[in-house]
Amino acid sequence: MTDSNAYIPPKVWTWTQPNGGHFASINRPIAGATHEKELPVGRHPLQLYSLGTPNGVKVTILLEELLALGHTGAEYDAWLIDIRKGDQFGSDFVGINPNSKIPALLDRSGAEPLRVFESGSILLYLAEKFDAFIPKDLVGRTKTLNWLFWQMGSAPYLGGGFGHFYAYAPIKIEYAIDRFAMEVKRELDVLDRHLAENEYLSGGEYTIADIAVFPWYGGLVKGWSYGAAEFLSVHEYKHVQRWADQIYSRPAVKRGRMVNRMTGELSEQLHERHDASDFDTQTQDKLKGATS
Numbered sequence: 001m002t003d004s005n006a007y008i009p010p011k012v013w014t015w016t017q018p019n020g021g022h023f024a025s026i027n028r029p030i031a032g033a034t035h036e037k038e039l040p041v042g043r044h045p046l047q048l049y050s051l052g053t054p055n056g057v058k059v060t061i062l063l064e065e066l067l068a069l070g071h072t073g074a075e076y077d078a079w080l081i082d083i084r085k086g087d088q089f090g091s092d093f094v095g096i097n098p099n100s101k102i103p104a105l106l107d108r109s110g111a112e113p114l115r116v117f118e119s120g121s122i123l124l125y126l127a128e129k130f131d132a133f134i135p136k137d138l139v140g141r142t143k144t145l146n147w148l149f150w151q152m153g154s155a156p157y158l159g160g161g162f163g164h165f166y167a168y169a170p171i172k173i174e175y176a177i178d179r180f181a182m183e184v185k186r187e188l189d190v191l192d193r194h195l196a197e198n199e200y201l202s203g204g205e206y207t208i209a210d211i212a213v214f215p216w217y218g219g220l221v222k223g224w225s226y227g228a229a230e231f232l233s234v235h236e237y238k239h240v241q242r243w244a245d246q247i248y249s250r251p252a253v254k255r256g257r258m259v260n261r262m263t264g265e266l267s268e269q270l271h272e273r274h275d276a277s278d279f280d281t282q283t284q285d286k287l288k289g290a291t292s
């Protein structure tokens with residue numbers, strides 16, 4: 001058990017120095033830009049500034065699904081924002097997302113460029129813009145939004161809570177790991193019970209709710225996140241496994257997972273995406289880049 005006497009909080013918290021954690025060099029307690037930085041702009045109406053994390057991948061999966069459905073207006077340029085280097089604090093990025101977090105989208109198709117931030121808001125915006133992956137009727141729409149908002153509220157316990165303390169924190173704190181492992185297992189059980197009776201989260205239809213939840217909880221049960229599959233006994237969640245496999249069998253999901261990805265197999269990384277053909281050549285280009 002952690003020694004609870006080791007740290008006594010002072011009366012007023014002050015920011016002294018980086019704490020040695022995984023993202024310590026970029027974390028700070030104030031908002032706003034740290035430096036001037038212009039963002040690149042490509043030829044498509046939709047400009048996405050992102051990284052292939054679970055929050056980023058939600059958006060690229062939806063864009064690839066929209067394109068697969070024939071919505072050519074969903075063509076997009078995906079630019080890399082390297083959060084480990086602090087790109088999210090550049091002036092143009094902060095101009096799109098004052099919260100300095102990926103993903104951020106700029107829609108230049110209207111009279112004025114429209115900034116869209118928060119992955120849930122981006123998913124809803126694109127689903128409404130193209131009238132796809134969200135049911136039209138109020139009941140189906142509400143069932144979809146229930147799970148979309150569930151994800152937005154729950155995933156910080158998985159990422160910022162469990163993932164941080166299990167994988168990234170410079171010290172292993174049993175209390176923190178126990179607390180968040182308990183919560184994440186409860187969330188997996190919520191999903192498992194629901195998916196035992198429903199093919200997809202909103203019922204019989206694949207929607208933005210599945211697209212939002214898959215990169216987080218699908219990734220967890222598929223063993224992609226935090227090296228924690230065994231620790232969390234993810235094999236127990238059979239219905240989540242079934243659903244995750246079903247979602248992952250979709251070609252657009254595989255493509256969406258590759259965009260802006262900087263980790264894993266080189267053949268699964270497409271750092272920037274500007275055209276559908278980028279997926280065909282990326283493996284060769286990456287391998288050439290790796291050996292040159």
Ligand SMILES: N[C@@H](CCC(=O)N[C@@H](CS)C(=O)NCC(=O)O)C(=O)O
Binds near residue numbers: 088101103117
């Ligand atoms: N609620 C936000 C969370 C986005 C988020 O946490 N993004 C992370 C990467 S997954 C990020 O940009 N972190 C950089 C930082 O915290 O400085 C959303 O869903 O869009």
